[in-house]
Amino acid sequence: MTTVPYSGPLGATSVQHAPVIETAGGLVWRVRDGRLQVQLVHRPKYDDWSWPKGKLDEGEALPAAAVREVAEETGKPVVLGVPLPGLQYLTPEGRVKRVHYWAARRAQGDVDGRALGARAPVRPVARDEIDKQVWLDADDAARRLTRATDRGPLDALVDAHEQGWLPTHAVAIVRHGRAVARSTWYGAEQDRPLTPLGHAQAAATVPVLAAYGVTMVLSSRWERCATTMEPYVRASGLRPEYSDNLSEAKHERSPSRVAATVRDLLESDRSSVLCTHRPVLPTVLDVLGQHSRRAVANALPSRDPFLEPGEMLVAHVAATAKGPRVVSLETITPPVY
Structure with missing residues (x-):
């Protein structure tokens, strides 16, 4: 597993200054009769079989682009x-193109309906762009792929399947958006509001949380956290849970209650988001580390401020015989324009 959606450095090339084209997509998987199957798409313009993917829209986050492109090209x-692992290569025009991939499962209306409701509508692509789709066993898919480089993400998907790390739920840890500075706020600390940038950061989390199927919202009751979660709550129609235990003051008196809350999220089978404050993050990260593989634990943020305002950490959690296990991490800064 990798700790970021794109793996592999750009490396030394003669075109380091060239513009980079960012694209995103997914390897849609399912298990049938004990066999791992994946979905490929055919592009008639190039007469090739590949993974569904495409370019980012302006101001779009990578995870949001991935679910949009997969929905456009597969219709689901x-x-x-x-x-x-991602891919990178030079286009004929000399530009660097990078493709970011995720494992992706088909959404289920009864489970993911609220998250799907928070997404923008998607229109399927025209037949002259994608004219065929096919489900294949992983070995058959490796042979059907037109480009050998597309087998890299598939190899990682197969490895995750064999490890039992494909069925996961997400636990997103969000630091509230940029707030008015303490030095310029003369009201109660719990009422200190977001700045205009903070409101923009809050709005930018909506498509990202929706991409991971978040259906549970927990937040500090303090104004800057509750307001950060408001756009996703409004878009999804979810009923949030607010807790004083996630505030700075209550955490200082009883960090064990925060730890218990994080453990509950790891043990749940629902994807969730927890919004809290910078001083609370060490306790949150400590619990994640206790339930992580060593390589994942070593990748957790270790220096103050741990997350920047509006930034999120997405933990992918698999159920194992020994309990919940964080098998992969991503740190995501939703774009704000």
């Missing part, structure tokens, strides 16, 4: 799981 919505 998906929910993102663990990130997979």
